[in-house]
Amino acid sequence: MIEVDGLVKKFGDTLAIDGISFTVYDGEIYGLLGPNGSGKSTTMKILSGILRPTEGKVLVGGIDVAKNPLEVKKIVGYVPETPILYESLTPSELFNFVGSIRGIPKNKLEERVNYFVKAFGIEEYLEQFIGTLSFGTQQKVSLITALLHDPHVLILDEAMNGLDPKTARILRELLLEFKREGRSIVFSTHVLPLAEMICDRIGVIYKGKIIAEGTINELKEKAHEENLEDIFLKLTESKDEIYGIVQALKESL
Numbered sequence: 001m002i003e004v005d006g007l008v009k010k011f012g013d014t015l016a017i018d019g020i021s022f023t024v025y026d027g028e029i030y031g032l033l034g035p036n037g038s039g040k041s042t043t044m045k046i047l048s049g050i051l052r053p054t055e056g057k058v059l060v061g062g063i064d065v066a067k068n069p070l071e072v073k074k075i076v077g078y079v080p081e082t083p084i085l086y087e088s089l090t091p092s093e094l095f096n097f098v099g100s101i102r103g104i105p106k107n108k109l110e111e112r113v114n115y116f117v118k119a120f121g122i123e124e125y126l127e128q129f130i131g132t133l134s135f136g137t138q139q140k141v142s143l144i145t146a147l148l149h150d151p152h153v154l155i156l157d158e159a160m161n162g163l164d165p166k167t168a169r170i171l172r173e174l175l176l177e178f179k180r181e182g183r184s185i186v187f188s189t190h191v192l193p194l195a196e197m198i199c200d201r202i203g204v205i206y207k208g209k210i211i212a213e214g215t216i217n218e219l220k221e222k223a224h225e226e227n228l229e230d231i232f233l234k235l236t237e238s239k240d241e242i243y244g245i246v247q248a249l250k251e252s253l
């Protein structure tokens with residue numbers, strides 16, 4: 001379970017997160033949706049123990065992230081928006097390195113590496129330098145790295161980015177399985193039909209604030225709109241603006 005209460009994050013004069021609160025229960029996929037720069041990645045980095053909050057309280061599995069970020073990192077699997085990997089290591093070397101710093105027993109590590117390497121189909125890249133791999137393959141390596149310690153909480157920042165349709169489907173099924181096992185998952189994406197497909201509840205974040213939260217059906221009712229894209233555009237005040245821009249483009253052509 002993740003409990004976020006009155007979270008604020010400032011970068012100098014920039015107020016990136018402006019007092020947000022939400023809860024992600026065990027066995028739930030919570031979608032964090034918002035326009036570029038609205039504060040999704042910042043929130044996810046705080047939940048993963050990577051950034052310290054300026055104000056507010058965040059408990060992950062009952063552990064306070066500000067007081068004990070190292071303990072939080074033990075139970076969280078975090079996939080950043082862009083893979084951050086050691087380019088001069090091979091995936092095999094990276095998995096062994098991550099296994100050793102996380103204290104995963106050798107046989108367990110081998111078992112998990114084999115399982116995920118097969119699931120994501122990267123057998124042929126295991127001995128190549130990460131820096132030479134395609135973006136999608138690096139994303140798969142990043143995902144495997146985040147899953148090796150069998151985390152109870154998953155923080156996935158646009159984790160489907162760059163994945164081919166087959167791998168995206170495998171990851172989707174894996175996430176649904178994790179959810180059935182009772183793990184808590186926070187999932188950000190700009191692909192709204194995907195969010196509609198897998199998220200149990202959604203929080204719409206805009207200018208550092210959660211401006212709407214609920215199941216898809218609850219959001220549809222609140223916004224009087226039929227699909228998540230229209231709900232999202234309405235809530236983020238983009239709908240009229242888009243029509244104006246498209247109209248101006250048509251006139252200028």
Ligand SMILES: Nc1ncnc2c1ncn2[C@@H]1O[C@H](COP(=O)(O)OP(=O)(O)OP(=O)(O)O)[C@@H](O)[C@H]1O
Nearest residue numbers: 011014016034035036037038039040041042043081
């Ligand atoms: N390290 C940093 N230093 C200064 N400002 C930052 C830093 N990280 C994020 N910000 C600012 O915080 C705000 C929120 O950024 P964030 O990356 O969380 O947005 P986002 O919703 O993840 O955007 P995107 O959809 O483009 O990935 C932005 O104004 C951004 O410029």
